[in-house]
Amino acid sequence: MKRIKTWTALAGLAALLAAMTSGCASVNYSSPGMLKNVTVNGAKGAEHGQTVAITTSGYYFLWTIPLVSGDLRWDSATGEIKGGTSLFSDQVGYSELQDALHKIAERRNCDLAEVYFDNSDCSYADVSYAGLIGAFFGSSHMNVSAILVPRKNTSK
Numbered sequence: 199m200k201r202i203k204t205w206t207a208l209a210g211l212a213a214l215l216a217a218m219t220s221g222c223a224s225v226n227y228s229s230p231g232m233l234k235n236v237t238v239n240g241a242k243g244a245e246h247g248q249t250v251a252i253t254t255s256g257y258y259f260l261w262t263i264p265l266v267s268g269d270l271r272w273d274s275a276t277g278e279i280k281g282g283t284s285l286f287s288d289q290v291g292y293s294e295l296q297d298a299l300h301k302i303a304e305r306r307n308c309d310l311a312e313v314y315f316d317n318s319d320c321s322y323a324d325v326s327y328a329g330l331i332g333a334f335f336g337s338s339h340m341n342v343s344a345i346l347v348p349r350k351n352t353s354k
Contacts, residue, residue, distance in 0.1 A: 223281050224268070233249070252295055264288035265286065267289045272297075313342065
């Protein structure tokens with residue numbers, strides 16, 4: 199019985215630590231005009247656009263049970279992702295990032311060029327007692343970046 203309480207306490211401590219140290223989902227834009235005189239092949243007008251980068255992280259118990267992740271859900275009131283942290287929800291994936299990216303582009307009336315996804319996973323296992331506990335936890339970090347190309351007004 200004492201062993202179960204110890205493991206429960208350790209799992210709770212790890213979840214709390216992950217929640218406190220986890221990065222939230224975030225969206226970053228380059229400054230307007232930063233792409234001036236930059237030519238992007240296949241993206242006419244990109245020199246007037248901006249770059250956008252969306253980043254999120256998630257922490258898992260036994261690599262499958264989500265403990266905490268960045269919140270990529272869309273907030274219609276603000277026209278942005280909610281950001282922040284979402285407990286016991288897995289929002290670290292290509293489809294979630296792609297959905298957020300397309301909604302941001304649509305809200306800004308832009309097309310996307312040079313879309314790049316990046317994914318990295320991490321294990322906390324080590325040859326020690328702490329590493330043994332760390333073997334039960336993992337994390338995943340993903341980001342997507344793209345160039346927002348303003349759409350030409352085709353109205354007459």
